[in-house]
Amino acid sequence: MDNAEFLEFMNSANYIDENSIVYEKFHTLSEEARKITMELNNKYHTQDEIRELFSRLIDKKVDESFKLFPPFYSDCAINITVGKNVFINSCCKFQDQAGIEIGDNVLIGHSVVIATLNHDFNPNKRASMIPKKVKIGSSVWIGSNSTILPGVTINDNAIIGAGSVVVKDVPKNAIVAGNPARIIKYI
Numbered sequence: 011m012d013n014a015e016f017l018e019f020m021n022s023a024n025y026i027d028e029n030s031i032v033y034e035k036f037h038t039l040s041e042e043a044r045k046i047t048m049e050l051n052n053k054y055h056t057q058d059e060i061r062e063l064f065s066r067l068i069d070k071k072v073d074e075s076f077k078l079f080p081p082f083y084s085d086c087a088i089n090i091t092v093g094k095n096v097f098i099n100s101c102c103k104f105q106d107q108a109g110i111e112i113g114d115n116v117l118i119g120h121s122v123v124i125a126t127l128n129h130d131f132n133p134n135k136r137a138s139m140i141p142k143k144v145k146i147g148s149s150v151w152i153g154s155n156s157t158i159l160p161g162v163t164i165n166d167n168a169i170i171g172a173g174s175v176v177v178k179d180v181p182k183n184a185i186v187a188g189n190p191a192r193i194i195k196y197i
Contacts, residue, residue, distance in 0.1 A: 011035045013069065013088055020089055020108050020141050028137035036086065036107060043067060043087040051081035068092070089126075092116075093148065108141030108160065113148035119172065120154040128160050147182070156191075167197060 011019075016035045026032050046067045055063065060078050065071045067087045076092060079100040084090065086107045093114035101121040104110055108126035112118075130138040142161030146152070150164050153172030164170065164180040171187025171194070180186050183197040 013039075017089055021143065023108065023141055023143070026139040026141060028135065028139075033137075033139075039086045039088060039107075043084045046087070047081070047083055051083075055080070072096075098122075099154070107139075109143035111143065111145045113146060113150065113166070115149045116146055117151045119152055119156065122152050122154065123157045125158065126160050153187075169197070 011031050016032065016039070019032050046063060050060065050063045050067070057077055060080065061072055061074070061076055064076065064078055067084065068090045069088045070091065072092055073094040075095040078098045081101055082098065083103040085105045089109045090104060090106045090112070091110070092112045093116065095115045096112055097116070098118045099120045102118060103123045105125045105127055110124050110126060124144050126141055126144055128140045128142070129136050130140065144158055144160065145163040147164060147166035147168065149167045152158070152164070152170040153174065155172055156170045156174045156176065158164070158176045162176050162179060164176065165182040167183045168180045169185040170176060170180065170191065171185065174187050174191040175189040176186065177190040180191070181193070185194045185197065186192060187194050
């Protein structure tokens with residue numbers, strides 16, 4: 011299975027059996043992502059070097075306005091897309107196999123976790139997975155230590171309060187906070 015076939019399968023949100031070729035591809039891609047993130051995270055780099063390493067990691071060129079403060083962690087990386095003027099603060103963890111789309115002018119705080127996979131509830135198939143893409147609109151601010159769960163869409167201009175666990179879609183211009191995150195008010 012090549013990368014294009016993997017992405018096509020993952021973006022279709024099909025069930026992933028633990029004995030499948032897709033599951034095996036996870037591990038191959040994870041090894042490559044770990045190599046690049048080790049390089050990114052374990053010595054000083056200029057922002058130009060960080061952009062180059064991040065572009066290699068996600069297998070597509072990021073805009074010159076992209077900024078990242080390492081360390082950064084990813085399980086796969088090739089299913090991440092980022093818009094212009096995106097800032098990702100340190101210690102973020104992206105489980106991106108099912109896809110993470112980030113719009114323009116997005117701020118992602120320290121230690122944010124974005125997850126795109128759930129495991130099967132059946133204990134005999136627990137290693138099997140259910141992928142669901144996460145979409146982050148433009149001009150979104152995600153506060154530090156927040157967790158975004160699989161399948162969530164955060165619409166334009168929304169703010170996620172620090173420490174929130176986002177389990178459902180966030181409307182445009184909404185400020186949400188808590189566990190689970192609830193609408194506090196609108197901008």
